[in-house]
Amino acid sequence: MSGAMWNEGYIAVDWGTTNRRAWRINGRSVSDEFEDGCGITAVADGGFPAAVAAIRARLGNLPLVMAGMIGSNRGWVEVPYLPCPAALADLAGALHEVPGEQAWIAPGLRFSDEHRADVMRGEETQVFGALAEGLVPPDSVVCHPGTHNKWVLVQDGRIQRFRTVMTGELFNLLRQGSILRAWLDGDVTPGSAFRDGVEQGLEGRALTAELFGVRAAVLLERLEPRDASDYVSGLLMGADVRTGLDEFGRREVVVMGRPELTRLYAAALDVAGASSREVDGDTAFLAGINAIAETRA
């Protein structure tokens, strides 16, 4: 990296599966930004140089520091996962330079033990950013909802282990193509139907039966069709929260991500009798990318 270019700032990119978000950073301030639907699955084979050029056309000819699915086997360049436990310095030290492109990609993390394996790309940057900003205590559990919710155990400022739950994707699949789809088009709000769903999900050993039960309950007029979206979302999040709380045995959770999701998980955690604090994911991401950039500039 050229120090001269860093003095003019750089571009941070959170490049996911279906969306990407980019910010121009000067010093520690954001001077411009945009978000679009050009996630990695929207980029054709061989199309990443052009997709990257489009970012620079909007935000300037600056170095790029990226995290997320851009480093996956379907992204621009595959950057190997780092093993857990991992600290910010490990992530910064394994930053991958795309040759000749003035572009760097942060690796994701992997966890495995005798029972299971797990992977993440992008959330680790947010967790380390929130740690650097003091938004997440150095010993804590972070819940990071999205297409795939991540439960992350942070110990001594490192990501020790984590577990992924397919909640958001499953809700989208049910909403798009299932026998329940006609009732799942509304926005989800954390009212009484949502909380009923969470209670059932927390208790339940039979999620796939409870899902069909929603259809029966509507047909037999035990559930209002307009409440189905809240109830199903609550059911899935209840099962998710049970998994996360069981996994790490903690009752205090930092919920980090998009505010419209963190408020739902905060409500679900409340039903479960756990306390939570919400942290904005974009703030955390920028702090993480900045912290990585500072170790490299």
Place this chain on the structure above:
Amino acid sequence: MSGAMWNEGYIAVDWGTTNRRAWRINGRSVSDEFEDGCGITAVADGGFPAAVAAIRARLGNLPLVMAGMIGSNRGWVEVPYLPCPAALADLAGALHEVPGEQAWIAPGLRFSDEHRADVMRGEETQVFGALAEGLVPPDSVVCHPGTHNKWVLVQDGRIQRFRTVMTGELFNLLRQGSILRAWLDGDVTPGSAFRDGVEQGLEGRALTAELFGVRAAVLLERLEPRDASDYVSGLLMGADVRTGLDEFGRREVVVMGRPELTRLYAAALDVAGASSREVDGDTAFLAGINAIAETRA
């Protein structure tokens, strides 16, 4: 119904959501049959008289006796659910005549108690048919896989209660649109990956986490991509079998339906330490429609 027409036979139709199957019955013998993709969702508004005429054009101008989703709110005529417990005579007594059409539709069943509600359409006809033929004991548990698997408690020859699990539909959703889809295109066979999945599903309290775990296991080379389809199917069926065995507390199950599905559930039940016997669903359906027709002819 006119006795003269019955003497010339009738047409039995198992009319589901995505498929229909029709048989011409003379006495108790099948003299012709066909199956096609003209399920109820393939019939446009107002299109049922034409869809019925097409059946008669192929099999003859005979009375029709039908069961399945044809009697649902998205079918030809909505026929109210009968409450459980219900016997064959209840079903036959509630057969709905479509006015002026020489066509009859069997009702479905509903179950509700303080905890939950459930509905079925079509499987009840198979269960009663199998009971009439002695293929199912009068006190037994029947597992009926399909898009929605039904666990049915039969007591004293009546359907006492039942529970539906959304296994088949969920597998199809994952196969069509999920992040796992590239690995789920193979046929499912009940080998070791399937049995591993069943064990995990039987044990698991975290199905939606285990589903993402399949992605991580493939990425980290703990699971062969070619085994993912068997493993995911096993995972979902394991959770399903746990629900069914827990629900009724029995370890002997009759598995009824399409042979390619019943053999998978038989294998999953074997992993769970339960015994099973397979019954062909078409045989049971024809026996059920015949038994209903005989009470009305």
